[in-house]
Amino acid sequence: xxxxxIIRADAQGVARAAQTLLDGRxxxxxxxxxxxxxxxxxxxxxxxxxxxxxxxxxxxxLIVHVADLAxxxxxxxxxxxxxxxxxxxxxxxxxxxVPRTDVCAASPRVSAGGDTIALRVPxxxxxxxxxxxxxxxxxxxxxxxxxxxxPTQAEHVAEEFATSPLRxxxxxDGGATKIGVESTVIECRQGRVSILRSGGLTQEAIHAVAATxxxxxxxxxxxxxxxxLESHYAPRxxxxxxxxxxxxxxxxxxxxxxxxxAPAMRNLSPTGDLEEAAHYLYAxxxxxxxxxxxxxxxxPIPEEGVGVAINDRLRRAAAQRA
Numbered sequence: 001x002x003x004x005x006i007i008r009a010d011a012q013g014v015a016r017a018a019q020t021l022l023d024g025r026x027x028x029x030x031x032x033x034x035x036x037x038x039x040x041x042x043x044x045x046x047x048x049x050x051x052x053x054x055x056x057x058x059x060x061x062l063i064v065h066v067a068d069l070a071x072x073x074x075x076x077x078x079x080x081x082x083x084x085x086x087x088x089x090x091x092x093x094x095x096x097x098v099p100r101t102d103v104c105a106a107s108p109r110v111s112a113g114g115d116t117i118a119l120r121v122p123x124x125x126x127x128x129x130x131x132x133x134x135x136x137x138x139x140x141x142x143x144x145x146x147x148x149x150x151p152t153q154a155e156h157v158a159e160e161f162a163t164s165p166l167r168x169x170x171x172x173d174g175g176a177t178k179i180g181v182e183s184t185v186i187e188c189r190q191g192r193v194s195i196l197r198s199g200g201l202t203q204e205a206i207h208a209v210a211a212t213x214x215x216x217x218x219x220x221x222x223x224x225x226x227x228x229l230e231s232h233y234a235p236r237x238x239x240x241x242x243x244x245x246x247x248x249x250x251x252x253x254x255x256x257x258x259x260x261x262a263p264a265m266r267n268l269s270p271t272g273d274l275e276e277a278a279h280y281l282y283a284x285x286x287x288x289x290x291x292x293x294x295x296x297x298x299x300p301i302p303e304e305g306v307g308v309a310i311n312d313r314l315r316r317a318a319a320q321r322a
Contacts, residue, residue, distance in 0.1 A: 003158040003159070003162050004028070004157065004158045004161055004162075004167050004168055004169075004170065004171050005169070005170045005171065006154050006155070006158060006170070006171045006173050007170050007171070007172060007173065008172075008173060009029075009030065009126040009172040009173055009174040011129075013172055014126065014129045014130050014133060014172065015133060016170070017029065017130055017170060017172050018130055018133035018134045020169050020170060021038065021039065021040055021046075021130075021134050021138065022040070022134070024039075024040065024043060024045055024046055025039075025046075025049075025168075025169040026038065026039050026046070026049055026050065026053060026167075026168045026169060027039075027130075027168055027169060027170055027171075027172065028143040028151075028154070028157045028168040028170075028171040028172065029126060029127055029130055029140070029171075029172040029174070030124055030126050030127065030154070030172065030173075030174030030175070030177055031065070031122035031123075031124045031127045031140075031177065032092075032093060032122060032123045032124045032177060032178045032179050032200070033093050033122070033177060033179045033180070033181060033182050033183050033199070033200050034142045034143075034150040034151060034152055034177055034180070034181070034182055034282070035142065035143040035150075035151040035152065035153070035154065035156065035157050035171075035177065036063075036065065036127075036138075036140030036141065036142060036143055037050055037053065037054065037140060037141055037142070037143035037144075037157075037168060038065070038130075038138040038139065038140040038168075039138065039139050039140070040134075040136070040138070040139075041062075041064045041075075041106045041107065041110055041136065041137035041138055041139040042105045042106055042107060042136055042137065043107060044107045044109060046107075046139070047062065047107045047109040047110055047139055048109065049166060050062065050139060050141065051109070052166050053161070053164060053166040053167060053168075054141065054144070054145055054146045055145055055146045056141065056146040057146065058109075058112060059112050059113075060112060060146075061110060061111050061112040061114065061116075061117075061118055062109075062110045062118070062139040062140070062141050063095050063118045063119070063120050063139070063140060063141065063183070063185075064106055064110055064117060064118060064119050064120075064137040064138070064139050064140075065119075065120055065121070065122055065127065065131060065137065065138045065139075065140050066119055066120070066121055066131060066137050066138075067121065067128060067131040067132050068090075068121060069083075069086050069087065069090060069121070071131075071136070071137065072086065072096075072119045072121065073101075074101070074104075074105070074137075075100065075101060075104050075105070075106050075117050075119060075137060076096070076098035076099065076100060076101060076104070076116075076117045076119050077098055077099045077100070077101055078096075078098055078188075079098070079188055079189070079191065081188050081191075081193045081210050082096050082098050082188035084209060084210060085186065085188070085193075085206070085209055085210055086121075088209045089201060089205075089209070090120075090121035090123075091121045091122060091123035091124075091128065092121070092122075092123045092200075092201060093123070093179055093182075093183040093184060093199055093200030093201045094120065094183055094184055094186065094199075094201045094206075095118050095119065095120040095183045095184065095185040095186070095197075095199075096118070096119050096120070096185075096186055096187075096188055097116050097117070097118045097119075097185060097186065097187040097188070097189075097196065098116060098117065098119065098187075098188055098189060099115060099116055099117075099189055100115055100116060100117045104117065105136075106137060106139075107139075110139045116187070116189065118185065119137075120183055124174065124177075124178075126172055126174040127174075130172070142182065143156075143157040143160065143161075143168065143171075144156070144157070144160045145160055145161075145164070147233075147234055148160065148233075148234060148235075149233055149234070149235055149282050149285050149286055149289070149317075150181075150182065150233060150282050151282070152176055152177045152180050152279075152282050152283050153175075153176050153177075153283065154171045154172070154173035154174070154175075156282075156283075156286060157171050158171060176279075176283070177279075178279065179200040179275075179278060179279065180200075180278045180279040180280065180281055180282060180283075181199055181200055181278045181281060181282075181306070181309045181310065181313060182197070182199050182200070182309075183197075183199045183200055183201065184197065184198060184199035184200060184201040184202075184203075184206065184309070185197035185199065186206065186212070193210045193211065193212045194212060195212050197312070198308045198309040198312045199309045200278070200306065200309065202305050202306055202308070203308060204305070233282075233313045233314075233316050233317045234316070234317045234318075234319075235285050235286070235288070235289035235296060235317065236289055237251070237288070237289050237293055237294055237295055237296050238294060238295045238296070238318075239295070239296050239298060239314065239317045239318035240295055240296070240297045240298065240318065241298050241300075241314055241315065241318050242298070242299075242300050243260075243297035243298055243299050243300075244299075244300075245260070245297075246260055246261070246262045246297055247295070247297065249293060249294060249295070250262060250293055250294075250295045250296065250297045251263075251264035251265065251288040251291050251293035251295070251296045251297070252264070252265040252266075252288075252296075252297050252299075253265075253266055253268065253284060253285065253288060253296055253297065253298045253299065254266070254267040254268065254299050255267065255268045255269060255272065255277060255298075255299045255300070255301050256269065256270065256271070256272040256299070257270060257271075257272070258299065260299070262297070263291075264288055264291035264293050265288075266280070266284035266287060266288060268280050268281060268284060268301075272302075274301070274302065274304070274305050274306050274307045274310065275305075275306055277301065277306075277307070277310055278306045278309065278310055281310055281313065285317070298314055298318075301314070
């Protein structure tokens with residue numbers, strides 16, 4: 001099978017990627033969370049190409065990556081809380097959902113037709129270099145087919161789109177991503193601050209800067225945030241959570257010290273380190289899925305720190321599929 005072209009993320013490669021985006025084509029690039037499938041946020045055609053390539057439901061909005069707060073304010077209206085969060089956590093694994101400005105140049109499709117826009121400044125030198133060279137927002141959901149495991153390496157992206165008729169024109173290889181799970185998404189509007197999706201930025205860190213309320217309810221036609229579909233981040237194999245034993249034929253995704261074993265087995269962190277577990281989560285799910293086991297048994301993971309985001313992803317991976 002023919003894979004997408006992977007190029008080095010050096011100055012020449014980033015310049016080529018920026019030109020590719022200017023030409024209206026798609027580019028996959030690394031962030032500190034996962035690899036994104038990027039297109040010009042201000043181009044309806046590029047945004048349509050992202051949705052088509054991923055097979056993404058049209059009601060599921062996209063995150064627009066920007067180089068800094070000033071660029072973000074060209075697209076969204078920042079209230080006091082949003083500004084404080086941006087200044088404290090950007091660049092970083094935080095996406096802010098804010099009202100679109102009256103002159104927002106981003107395609108309405110990045111917002112799934114809604115009146116808000118999701119914005120993030122990634123904490124990765126390659127992503128920031130690309131954004132500065134491009135000069136405007138890059139819409140970039142995770143670089144995988146919709147509902148599948150997010151990619152944390154350039155090779156994952158190439159494998160994901162190997163048989164797809166519409167794929168990224170090139171992939172910038174920045175090595176394995178550091179955090180390994182997507183950004184935390186927070187909605188800031190009308191004086192409320194709501195966590196819509198847990199992620200690489202912990203709730204404890206957020207609460208040190210801003211008080212939050214319960215997540216906003218889902219909209220009838222458009223989701224308020226990416227990553228809120230019930231079934232998401234899923235391998236081909238079924239996922240069984242809370243495993244305290246391994247059943248015949250199962251692969252095992254372990255956590256911490258354990259006596260459990262399986263022919264196909266990976267341990268997210270033998271020492272019980274949640275940040276290490278987040279880093280390896282998607283890569284190990286991919287490896288266990290490739291083993292051919294019909295089910296992946298997953299040991300319990302603490303619901304604290306970044307473990308909240310890990311469990312969120314695992315629950316969605318285990319959800320009933322359409």
